[in-house]
Amino acid sequence: MKNKTCKVELEYGKESIVMEKELNELDELTINISEAIEKTGVKNVVVSGYVSILFGRSRASEDVDFIIEPLTKEKFLEVWNSLKEFECLNTEKKEEAYKEYFSKGIAVRFSKKGEYIPNAEIKKPKNKIEEWVLINRKKAIINNKKIFISPIELQIAYKAFLGSEKDLEDARHLYKLFKEKLDLKKLKKFVGELKAEKNFERHIQ
């Protein structure tokens, strides 16, 4: 599929989405964290509410959710060092961050020094969908900076599955914005697999 220019001044391609925008605090945090992790060679992907916010959803959030590949302690310490311009909210001790949090599947949170919100929640995959997202992540180039996000089709279906009002609103925003560009067959498949047809039909479509 060739890249297409969308009405909303972005290019939506099979491999990537390219967009320019005035960056807000969440965008800056996400780009900086993602670039730092990427430099260590560790695969990462941003999922959940921030994906809708990136593309214009009119709401704030206290955190951005990152999934990164499972790491050995040594590799985790390398990631920790790459994030030294940020502050870990769980603990100041990197060994403890690994042993008591990351290795147990508990998110490790990082924020700008001296601030509590917004923060980036970094964790390893804890189910098959999160493993799939990491493998099938989509590139987003924002003001020439690269981040990786969940494929939009999965993001919509997963939010339909979660089903809170906020989740359904996030999903509707993405669906209405990208519906001409989405792989609808893939979207329907995900919705079916997650048994989220009712929410999708009632509140998103």
Next chain:
Amino acid sequence: MKFPKISIEELEESKKKNFEERLKFIDSYVEWLKKTPNKEWSKQQKKIVNRKK
């Protein structure tokens, strides 16, 4: 102050109506987003996102 007699059914109905109105707002907001330059919508979004809780 006397608390009014409440009807849960009535509140549930209001909640449902609010949600439906917000979904309709998202539709009109996305339509606006599509025809508004990124520089403009993202400037407005920044005000919401950067507002400290």
